[in-house]
Amino acid sequence: KQEVTQIPAALSVPEGENLVLNCSFTDSAIYNLQWFRQDPGKGLTSLLLIQSSQREQTSGRLNASLDKSSGRSTLYIAASQPGDSATYLCALPNSGGSNYKLTFGKGTLLTVNP
Amino acid sequence: GAGVSQSPSNKVTEKGKDVELRCDPISGHTALYWYRQSLGQGLEFLIYFQGNSAPDKSGLPSDRFSAERTGGSVSTLTIQRTQQEDSAVYLCASSRGRAGRNEQYFGPGTRLTVT
Numbered sequence: 752k753q754e755v756t757q758i759p760a761a762l763s764v765p766e767g768e769n770l771v772l773n774c775s776f777t778d779s780a781i782y783n784l785q786w787f788r789q790d791p792g793k794g795l796t797s798l799l800l801i802q803s804s805q806r807e808q809t810s811g812r813l814n815a816s817l818d819k820s821s822g823r824s825t826l827y828i829a830a831s832q833p834g835d836s837a838t839y840l841c842a843l844p845n846s847g848g849s850n851y852k853l854t855f856g857k858g859t860l861l862t863v864n865p
Numbered sequence: 866g867a868g869v870s871q872s873p874s875n876k877v878t879e880k881g882k883d884v885e886l887r888c889d890p891i892s893g894h895t896a897l898y899w900y901r902q903s904l905g906q907g908l909e910f911l912i913y914f915q916g917n918s919a920p921d922k923s924g925l926p927s928d929r930f931s932a933e934r935t936g937g938s939v940s941t942l943t944i945q946r947t948q949q950e951d952s953a954v955y956l957c958a959s960s961r962g963r964a965g966r967n968e969q970y971f972g973p974g975t976r977l978t979v980t
Binding site for chain 1: 871900908913924970971974976
Protein backbone atom coordinates (compact mmCIF):
# COMPACT_ATOMS: atom_id res chain seq x y z
CA LYS A 752 0.00 0.00 0.00
CA GLN A 753 1.37 3.37 -1.03
CA GLU A 754 2.16 5.75 1.82
CA VAL A 755 2.87 9.42 1.17
CA THR A 756 4.63 11.72 3.62
CA GLN A 757 5.10 15.46 3.34
CA ILE A 758 7.67 17.37 5.31
CA PRO A 759 7.49 19.90 6.81
CA ALA A 760 3.86 20.00 7.94
CA ALA A 761 4.06 23.79 8.10
CA LEU A 762 6.50 26.38 6.82
CA SER A 763 6.64 30.14 7.31
CA VAL A 764 8.99 32.25 5.19
CA PRO A 765 9.50 35.93 4.37
CA GLU A 766 8.45 37.18 0.97
CA GLY A 767 11.06 36.73 -1.76
CA GLU A 768 12.63 33.60 -0.33
CA ASN A 769 13.14 30.48 -2.42
CA LEU A 770 11.78 27.35 -0.76
CA VAL A 771 11.48 23.60 -1.16
CA LEU A 772 8.60 21.35 -0.16
CA ASN A 773 9.21 17.62 0.17
CA CYS A 774 7.13 14.58 -0.64
CA SER A 775 8.23 10.99 -0.08
CA PHE A 776 6.50 7.77 -1.07
CA THR A 777 7.03 4.12 -0.24
CA ASP A 778 6.14 2.34 -3.52
CA SER A 779 8.39 3.45 -6.38
CA ALA A 780 6.28 1.68 -9.04
CA ILE A 781 4.40 4.86 -9.82
CA TYR A 782 2.70 6.16 -12.97
CA ASN A 783 3.04 9.82 -12.12
CA LEU A 784 3.00 12.29 -9.25
CA GLN A 785 0.79 15.34 -8.99
CA TRP A 786 1.24 18.49 -6.90
CA PHE A 787 -1.83 20.43 -5.81
CA ARG A 788 -2.52 23.67 -4.04
CA GLN A 789 -5.46 24.14 -1.69
CA ASP A 790 -6.55 27.53 -0.40
CA PRO A 791 -8.56 27.66 2.85
CA GLY A 792 -12.13 26.51 2.30
CA LYS A 793 -11.47 25.77 -1.37
CA GLY A 794 -10.96 22.77 -3.59
CA LEU A 795 -7.67 21.55 -5.06
CA THR A 796 -5.87 23.29 -7.90
CA SER A 797 -3.52 21.13 -9.94
CA LEU A 798 -0.06 22.70 -10.19
CA LEU A 799 2.14 20.15 -11.89
CA LEU A 800 2.00 16.52 -12.96
CA ILE A 801 5.23 14.59 -13.50
CA GLN A 802 5.08 11.35 -15.43
CA SER A 803 7.20 8.47 -14.14
CA SER A 804 9.55 8.82 -17.11
CA GLN A 805 10.26 12.47 -16.34
CA ARG A 806 12.73 13.97 -13.87
CA GLU A 807 11.17 17.40 -13.55
CA GLN A 808 8.42 19.76 -14.66
CA THR A 809 8.36 23.53 -14.60
CA SER A 810 5.54 26.05 -14.56
CA GLY A 811 6.42 29.67 -13.98
CA ARG A 812 8.08 30.00 -10.57
CA LEU A 813 7.36 26.35 -9.73
CA ASN A 814 9.65 23.43 -10.43
CA ALA A 815 8.83 19.87 -9.40
CA SER A 816 11.39 17.08 -9.47
CA LEU A 817 10.93 13.34 -9.22
CA ASP A 818 13.40 10.68 -8.09
CA LYS A 819 11.60 7.35 -8.22
CA SER A 820 14.54 5.31 -6.97
CA SER A 821 14.68 7.22 -3.71
CA GLY A 822 10.91 7.68 -3.49
CA ARG A 823 11.06 11.46 -3.40
CA SER A 824 9.65 14.51 -5.07
CA THR A 825 10.34 18.15 -4.34
CA LEU A 826 8.40 21.27 -5.21
CA TYR A 827 10.64 24.31 -5.56
CA ILE A 828 9.01 27.74 -5.35
CA ALA A 829 11.18 30.64 -6.47
CA ALA A 830 10.85 34.19 -5.20
CA SER A 831 7.89 33.39 -2.97
CA GLN A 832 4.97 35.83 -2.71
CA PRO A 833 2.21 36.24 -0.08
CA GLY A 834 -0.23 34.91 -2.68
CA ASP A 835 1.62 31.59 -2.57
CA SER A 836 0.30 31.02 0.96
CA ALA A 837 -1.76 27.83 0.86
CA THR A 838 -1.57 24.12 1.65
CA TYR A 839 0.45 22.14 -0.88
CA LEU A 840 -0.42 18.48 -1.41
CA CYS A 841 1.31 15.77 -3.38
CA ALA A 842 -0.59 12.73 -4.62
CA LEU A 843 0.18 9.53 -6.49
CA PRO A 844 -2.05 6.99 -8.22
CA ASN A 845 -1.96 3.52 -6.71
CA SER A 846 0.14 1.04 -8.67
CA GLY A 847 -1.51 -1.85 -10.48
CA GLY A 848 -5.11 -2.11 -11.52
CA SER A 849 -6.50 0.55 -9.19
CA ASN A 850 -4.32 3.33 -10.53
CA TYR A 851 -7.28 5.69 -10.63
CA LYS A 852 -7.14 6.05 -6.83
CA LEU A 853 -4.94 8.88 -5.66
CA THR A 854 -3.12 8.59 -2.36
CA PHE A 855 -2.46 12.01 -0.84
CA GLY A 856 0.04 13.28 1.63
CA LYS A 857 -1.29 15.36 4.51
CA GLY A 858 0.13 18.51 2.99
CA THR A 859 2.48 21.36 3.85
CA LEU A 860 0.86 24.57 5.08
CA LEU A 861 2.92 27.43 3.59
CA THR A 862 2.72 30.97 4.88
CA VAL A 863 4.63 33.69 3.02
CA ASN A 864 4.90 36.83 5.11
CA PRO A 865 5.01 40.25 3.42
CA GLY B 866 -13.47 25.93 -20.55
CA ALA B 867 -15.54 25.40 -17.40
CA GLY B 868 -14.02 23.40 -14.60
CA VAL B 869 -15.58 20.85 -12.29
CA SER B 870 -18.54 22.31 -10.44
CA GLN B 871 -20.19 21.09 -7.26
CA SER B 872 -23.36 22.01 -5.43
CA PRO B 873 -24.23 23.01 -2.87
CA SER B 874 -21.03 24.67 -1.66
CA ASN B 875 -22.18 24.33 1.93
CA LYS B 876 -24.78 22.06 3.52
CA VAL B 877 -25.86 21.96 7.13
CA THR B 878 -28.18 19.11 8.05
CA GLU B 879 -29.55 17.47 11.14
CA LYS B 880 -28.37 14.06 12.21
CA GLY B 881 -30.51 11.35 10.64
CA LYS B 882 -31.49 13.32 7.53
CA ASP B 883 -30.49 12.32 3.99
CA VAL B 884 -28.37 14.60 1.80
CA GLU B 885 -27.50 14.71 -1.90
CA LEU B 886 -24.33 16.26 -3.25
CA ARG B 887 -23.96 17.02 -6.94
CA CYS B 888 -20.94 17.08 -9.24
CA ASP B 889 -20.71 18.32 -12.84
CA PRO B 890 -17.43 17.12 -14.38
CA ILE B 891 -15.49 18.80 -17.15
CA SER B 892 -17.15 18.15 -20.49
CA GLY B 893 -15.58 15.20 -22.28
CA HIS B 894 -14.00 13.72 -19.17
CA THR B 895 -14.91 10.06 -18.92
CA ALA B 896 -13.61 9.46 -15.40
CA LEU B 897 -15.20 10.89 -12.26
CA TYR B 898 -14.08 10.52 -8.66
CA TRP B 899 -15.40 11.38 -5.22
CA TYR B 900 -13.06 12.04 -2.30
CA ARG B 901 -13.68 13.07 1.29
CA GLN B 902 -11.49 15.44 3.28
CA SER B 903 -11.93 15.26 7.04
CA LEU B 904 -10.07 17.18 9.73
CA GLY B 905 -7.05 15.16 10.72
CA GLN B 906 -7.76 12.43 8.15
CA GLY B 907 -6.53 13.98 4.97
CA LEU B 908 -8.09 13.13 1.62
CA GLU B 909 -9.58 9.69 1.14
CA PHE B 910 -10.92 8.05 -2.02
CA LEU B 911 -14.62 7.18 -2.01
CA ILE B 912 -15.77 6.05 -5.46
CA TYR B 913 -14.69 6.01 -9.12
CA PHE B 914 -16.74 6.02 -12.33
CA GLN B 915 -15.24 5.34 -15.76
CA GLY B 916 -17.50 5.51 -18.79
CA ASN B 917 -20.09 2.76 -18.75
CA SER B 918 -18.04 0.42 -16.58
CA ALA B 919 -19.21 -0.68 -13.13
CA PRO B 920 -18.02 1.87 -10.56
CA ASP B 921 -15.39 1.08 -7.94
CA LYS B 922 -17.22 1.68 -4.67
CA SER B 923 -14.50 0.23 -2.47
CA GLY B 924 -13.85 3.51 -0.67
CA LEU B 925 -17.40 4.15 0.51
CA PRO B 926 -17.27 4.04 4.33
CA SER B 927 -20.68 2.43 4.91
CA ASP B 928 -23.83 1.32 3.13
CA ARG B 929 -25.38 4.68 4.00
CA PHE B 930 -23.27 6.12 1.18
CA SER B 931 -24.18 5.64 -2.46
CA ALA B 932 -23.41 7.40 -5.72
CA GLU B 933 -24.62 7.33 -9.26
CA ARG B 934 -23.61 8.91 -12.51
CA THR B 935 -26.31 9.59 -15.05
CA GLY B 936 -25.61 9.67 -18.77
CA GLY B 937 -21.90 9.48 -18.16
CA SER B 938 -21.84 13.06 -16.92
CA VAL B 939 -23.39 14.45 -13.73
CA SER B 940 -22.89 12.48 -10.52
CA THR B 941 -24.80 12.51 -7.25
CA LEU B 942 -23.40 11.32 -3.93
CA THR B 943 -26.13 10.43 -1.46
CA ILE B 944 -25.65 9.99 2.27
CA GLN B 945 -28.60 8.46 4.11
CA ARG B 946 -29.30 8.88 7.82
CA THR B 947 -26.37 11.26 8.25
CA GLN B 948 -24.16 11.00 11.30
CA GLN B 949 -21.89 13.62 12.86
CA GLU B 950 -18.81 11.74 11.67
CA ASP B 951 -19.98 12.35 8.09
CA SER B 952 -19.10 16.04 8.53
CA ALA B 953 -16.33 16.75 6.02
CA VAL B 954 -15.59 18.40 2.71
CA TYR B 955 -16.65 16.21 -0.19
CA LEU B 956 -14.56 16.76 -3.32
CA CYS B 957 -15.33 15.64 -6.83
CA ALA B 958 -12.73 15.30 -9.58
CA SER B 959 -12.69 14.30 -13.23
CA SER B 960 -10.08 13.28 -15.77
CA ARG B 961 -9.89 12.37 -19.45
CA GLY B 962 -9.16 8.77 -18.55
CA ARG B 963 -7.74 6.74 -15.73
CA ALA B 964 -5.71 8.76 -13.26
CA GLY B 965 -2.73 6.54 -13.82
CA ARG B 966 -2.02 8.48 -16.96
CA ASN B 967 -4.18 11.55 -16.71
CA GLU B 968 -4.35 14.60 -14.50
CA GLN B 969 -7.28 14.85 -12.11
CA TYR B 970 -9.10 18.18 -11.90
CA PHE B 971 -10.97 18.95 -8.71
CA GLY B 972 -14.09 20.92 -7.97
CA PRO B 973 -14.43 23.43 -5.12
CA GLY B 974 -16.03 20.86 -2.82
CA THR B 975 -19.15 20.69 -0.70
CA ARG B 976 -18.68 21.35 3.01
CA LEU B 977 -21.12 19.13 4.90
CA THR B 978 -21.90 19.81 8.54
CA VAL B 979 -24.10 17.37 10.45
CA THR B 980 -25.50 18.82 13.67
